Amino acid sequence: MKNDNPLSPHIQIYNWHISSLVSISHRITGIINFASLTLICFWVSYLVLGKDNYEFVFIFLNSFIGKFLILAIVWSFSFQILSEIRHLFWDYGIGFELKTANITGSLVIVGSFILTLLIYITGKNFLT
């Protein structure tokens, strides 16, 4: 039987909270990581083709857009790693209390930026 009654509103009206935000970000960063890994593979195979290509990639990565892209990818990976650690604890049955989940969720968000900064600083020191 076809039911023509209206559907009550859902995502339009439901409040976001830390755990749901981290959950959806986990998915989005997962997709970004998938795409960026493919991109990184293309870059690497591109470099094999010679010196001119290397210089092109070098200039691109040193431009504002290139730097932003690198930082964005680093953040995306940082977020995924930390959130995945949270998921590992959950799989073990730990950390389901509301308070704990909110704290670990906040840690993932704040930690992802700190980890990005650390990786950035380490990378910079490594280059010079």
Add this chain to the structure above:
Amino acid sequence: MVQIRLPENSKIEKGNYYKDKTGSKNLRKVNIYRWDPSTGEKPRIDTYEVDMDNCPSKVLDILNKIKNEIDPSIAYRRSCAHGVCGSCAMNMDGKNGLACTKPHSEIKGDINIYPLPHLKVLKDLIGDLSTLYKQYESVEPWLKTSKKNNEKENLQSKKDRAKLDGLYECIMCACCSTSCPSYWWNGEKYLGPAVLLQAYRWIIDSRDEDRKARLKKVADELKLYRCHTIMNCTNACPKGLNPAKAIASIKKMLATS
């Protein structure tokens, strides 16, 4: 399927405005989702000005006041008014809960009241929960035992009994299931937090002899593993239970058995 936008017949229109007639200075605006199956019109949001000087403390009291004093046509479910029956589950201020236990003083600004999310609306604040009840039936929520001795109690140690704490308190109000995005997108197949918590309640019961079959039945990509630990369920539960943990416990039992 993930469908973010509401279907055409479910788009919400602006409804009537009921101005205060009591002359009270302590007014609050209450926006309520309305849909009448007999008119063929789209759902609308009606706004009521409510005199808060003569209104008790819970959201259900506001609804009763509106029904008794302003607009008798409004439909909603309620029964015990003490957070035991689970009838008055609805979405208030963007979060599911029981209207009878939710103090309106916790809500800032206008009070927005909707039916439980992503259900077929029967009328106004009443959603159709028949799918959820069918799913509940599918987990066979009763004790299965081969013991034929009906003259003595089926005993359980204190430790085994304690395993049911945090599970038996569930009143099946559906606040958790209807707060879950996974259940919104896959409600036909995914059992949802309320039913899975009930499934776990029977799986973990020491007197039940059907544990293996119960686990096998629930171990399904769609029935169980659509839970992605979004935690909306635990956040919504008006009884303070933890469906997310119960689901994780089932997953863990399946992974270790």
